[in-house]
Amino acid sequence: xxxxxxxxxxxxxxxxxxxxxxxxxxxxxxxxxxxxxxxxxxxxxxxxxxxxxxxxxxxxxxxxxxxxxxxxxxxxxxxxxxxxxxxxxxxxxxxxxxxxxxxxxxxx
Amino acid sequence: xxxxxxxxxxxxxxxxxxxxxxxxxxxxxxxxxxxxxxxxxxxxxxxxxxxxxxxxxxxxxxxxxxxxxxxxxxxxxxxxxxxxxxxxxxxxxxxxxxxxxxxxxxxxxxxxxxxxxxxxxxxxxxxxxxxxxxxxxxxxxxxxxxxxxxxxxxxxxxxxxxxxxxxxxxxxxxxxxxxxxxxxxxxxxxxxxxxxxxxxxxxxxxxxxxxxxxxxxxxxxxxxxxxxxxxxxxxxxxxxxxxxxxxxxxxxxxxxxxxxxxxxxxxxxxxxxxxxxxxxxxxxxxxxxxxxxxxxxxxxxxxxxxxxxxxxxxxxxxxxxxxxxxxxxxxxxxxxxxxxxxxxxxxxxxxxxxxxxxxxxxxxxxxxxxxxxxxxxxxxxxxxxxxxxxxxxxxxxxxxxxxxxxxxxxxxxxxxxxxxxxxxxxxxxxxxxxxxxxxxxxxxxxxxxxxxxxx
Numbered sequence: 001x002x003x004x005x006x007x008x009x010x011x012x013x014x015x016x017x018x019x020x021x022x023x024x025x026x027x028x029x030x031x032x033x034x035x036x037x038x039x040x041x042x043x044x045x046x047x048x049x050x051x052x053x054x055x056x057x058x059x060x061x062x063x064x065x066x067x068x069x070x071x072x073x074x075x076x077x078x079x080x081x082x083x084x085x086x087x088x089x090x091x092x093x094x095x096x097x098x099x100x101x102x103x104x105x106x107x108x
Numbered sequence: 109x110x111x112x113x114x115x116x117x118x119x120x121x122x123x124x125x126x127x128x129x130x131x132x133x134x135x136x137x138x139x140x141x142x143x144x145x146x147x148x149x150x151x152x153x154x155x156x157x158x159x160x161x162x163x164x165x166x167x168x169x170x171x172x173x174x175x176x177x178x179x180x181x182x183x184x185x186x187x188x189x190x191x192x193x194x195x196x197x198x199x200x201x202x203x204x205x206x207x208x209x210x211x212x213x214x215x216x217x218x219x220x221x222x223x224x225x226x227x228x229x230x231x232x233x234x235x236x237x238x239x240x241x242x243x244x245x246x247x248x249x250x251x252x253x254x255x256x257x258x259x260x261x262x263x264x265x266x267x268x269x270x271x272x273x274x275x276x277x278x279x280x281x282x283x284x285x286x287x288x289x290x291x292x293x294x295x296x297x298x299x300x301x302x303x304x305x306x307x308x309x310x311x312x313x314x315x316x317x318x319x320x321x322x323x324x325x326x327x328x329x330x331x332x333x334x335x336x337x338x339x340x341x342x343x344x345x346x347x348x349x350x351x352x353x354x355x356x357x358x359x360x361x362x363x364x365x366x367x368x369x370x371x372x373x374x375x376x377x378x379x380x381x382x383x384x385x386x387x388x389x390x391x392x393x394x395x396x397x398x399x400x401x402x403x404x405x406x407x408x409x410x411x412x413x414x415x416x417x418x419x420x421x422x423x424x425x426x427x428x429x430x431x432x433x434x435x436x437x438x439x440x441x442x443x444x445x446x447x448x449x450x451x452x453x454x455x456x457x458x459x460x461x462x463x464x465x466x467x468x469x470x471x472x473x474x475x476x477x478x479x480x481x482x483x484x485x486x487x488x489x490x491x492x493x494x495x496x497x498x499x500x501x502x503x504x505x506x507x508x509x510x511x512x513x514x515x516x517x518x519x520x521x522x523x524x525x526x527x528x529x530x531x532x533x534x535x536x537x538x539x540x541x542x543x544x545x546x547x548x549x550x551x552x553x554x555x556x557x558x559x560x561x562x563x
Contacts, residue, residue: 016361018149018538019245024357051472061363066354072361074245076472080152081537082411082457082489087152091468098474 008032011100013093016072018079021051021089023096025069033067041103042069042096050099051076051092071096113295114139115308116328120315122146122171122188123163127316130326130342135178137341139328141294142175145287145313147190147199149406149538150359157258157408157536159196169206176210176279180218185273187280187290194406195261195284197226203281208560217562218279221272224554225283227260227405227544231552235544242402245541253539257407260540264403265369267549269293275557283553284406286368287313291329300331306373307393308336310366311355316340318355319347319386335391337383349380352388369404370549371397400545403552407540412457412489413496414532419507420522422481429512430482434460437510441486444506445499456490456499484521489535500529 004010009027016022025042027033040046044058053073061070076092077084086092116139119126123146147155151162161168179186192199200222211218232254235241241249254260261284270293272280282290288309295305308329311318316325318338325345330337340347356363356375364376378392426433438460446453463483466473486507488499507528509518546552 014359015150016359017245017541018153019541020361022357022359022361059361063357063363066350066357068354068357070357070363078538079149080154082459082487082535085461085470086468088150092472095469095472095474 004028009036011093011097013089013091013096015075015079015089019075021073021075021092023071023093025071025096027067027069030064030067033064033069036069037062039100039103041099042071046099047071047073047096050095111332113141113298113300113331114328115291115295115312115331116142116326117144117291117312117315118142118175118326119144119171120313120317121148122175123168126171127324127326127342128174130324130345131174131178134326134328134341135182137328138182139184140298141185141187142179143187143189143291143294143312144315145189145285145290146203147193147195147284148287149194151193153408153536153538155192156194156196156261156406156538157410157534159192159194159198159259161192161199161202163193165202165206168203169210172203172206173210173214176207176214176216176218179278180214180216185278185280185294187269187282187293189269189282189285189287189290191281191283194259195225195263195282196259197224197283200224200281200283207279207281211560212563215562217560219276219557219559221275221277221280222556222558223264223268223272223280223282224556225261225264225285225552227262227552229254229257229260232260232405232544240545241405242543242545243541244404244543246539249540249542253409254407256409257539258410258536260405260407262403262405262544262552263369264553265289265549266293266296267370268553268555270297271550272555272557273297275555277557286404288366288368288373295331299333301333301335302395303373303393304334304336304390305331306366306368306395307375307378307390308338310373311338311352311390314355314358316345317358318352319345320351321345335389335393337387337389340386346385347388349382349388352390353380370401371395401547401549402543402545405540405542405544406538408536409539410534411537412491412535413493414487414489414535415496415500415529416488416532417486417500417503417507417529418524419484419486419528420481420524421484422522423519426512426519427478427482430462430465433510433512434462434484436513437506440510441503441506444502448502449495449498451495456488456495458499459487461485461487504528
């Protein structure tokens with residue numbers, strides 16, 4: 001479950017250098033893209049709250065040609081610092097997915 | 109001027125494997141250069157901190173041999189950037205040593221250029237005094253921070269590669285470079301469209317990641333005066349405008365703009381058109397030269413000696429009351445460590461990671477469930493090896509036997525090995541995110557050219 005087939009989207013996160021995190025939301029088609037592009041959980045204020053960063057530090061790119069929503073932010077912890085728990089930053093995508101699933105369930 | 113320049117990238121990083129048949133097939137299309145990189149910051153600060161290489165020398169040597177044979181057969185340059193994972197001088201020397209061995213073995217006469225990118229602290233401090241250091245994601249920098257770094261590298265642009273090529277290099281083994289510059293250098297030297305050359309470089313940098321068939325393809329870009337064509341080569345290899353465009357998202361915080369030494373690549377207006385199933389044409393990428401020429405700096409500094417002890421907790425009651433158990437263990441350990449070693453809370457770092465509970469996300473974890481078992485990883489870091497050893501000695505019996513409050517029996521948790529602790533030596537942190545303004549793009553880099561004569 002929770003694959004592109006089940007949800008209509010897939011979320012990945014990755015370092016963009018040691019100091020930035022980038023989250024890509026791949027939508028299966030333009031309908032899912034249109035829905036998620038308007039989804040409050042994927043807007044800068046919600047992402048800022050989720051990752052405890054300032055709203056100004058969050059960039060959201062809605063790339064219609066690819067049906068992708070890209071969110072970039074300062075890495076919550078610098079890569080490889082003593083407090084870092086995930087060298088490649090891939091697990092943060094699950095936070096966004098869980099927040100999105102919770103929002104979808106509560107609106108059902 | 110050569111109207112069309114073909115850049116072949118057989119792999120996203122040397123040492124990680126590549127599809128041999130696809131590579132041989134690509135050679136039939138007569139590339140003008142074979143280019144790839146050998147590193148990035150993605151594996152963390154250890155490599156830059158120590159100057160060491162992640163890949164095994166024997167695997168690097170075996171791949172290098174294939175690329176050197178192909179290079180000689182076609183009479184074209186071979187360019188490898190970010191040698192040694194982190195682009196350290198030792199990483200360049202490692203690759204040069206392997207290259208010289210292979211050249212002797214193959215009876216090749218080759219001109220090898222080593223380009224070194226480590227920056228002495230004095231150079232960075234001079235730049236700091238002259239206000240030529242500008243912050244990117246980290247503001248703070250002073251002389252003491254520069255001195256703390258065990259190693260600083262500057263990321264080179266295309267100019268050092270072009271210089272080495274003009275000096276007749278057959279093989280370039282470079283220190284830290286931007287991923288894109290490695291691939292963009294020959295097309296730019298030969299007069300290819302600069303926006304297209306840099307954009308092609310970005311698409312090529314992870315090898316076949318921009319295709320829909322990454323396991324069976326190598327990629328080649330043909331840069332001309334108006335744009336570039338990217339081709340997936342190999343049995344069944346495919347790429348699409350979407351897969352090519354999507355690669356601009358990869359490890360990149362802005363999908364349209366890439367800041368490079370000497371300018372900015374802007375691909376917002378780029379148009380991607382399919383030509384058959386394995387070729388895409390890209391036009392409209394723009395290169396905007398910047399006023400100042402800057403090179404990005406990466407620096408890693410030691411932050412202590414670290415040891416790790418791991419224990420596995422399985423008792424059902426312990427799992428149900430795990431947070432309480434761990435909070436007690438944490439408090440008791442800190443008290444004992446500070447009392448026995450006569451140190452303060454700022455003299456060491458102690459963290460517990462509960463694997464099976466929230467080890468990867470920590471306080472951000474929102475899921476909860478009772479697992480079969482929890483791995484308790486204690487990580488101790490301090491300024492000296494001796495102190496870390498003392499802390500680990502104190503942790504050991506507690507991680508083995510620490511009871512739940514009120515439990516009269518002394519439990520024995522599971523230690524997976526003997527000794528129970530793993531000494532990680534010195535650990536490092538990335539401390540620089542700055543650029544250095546330079547008057548000459550070659551100035552921060554050192555060149556060492558040598559012709560190896562066949563015996």
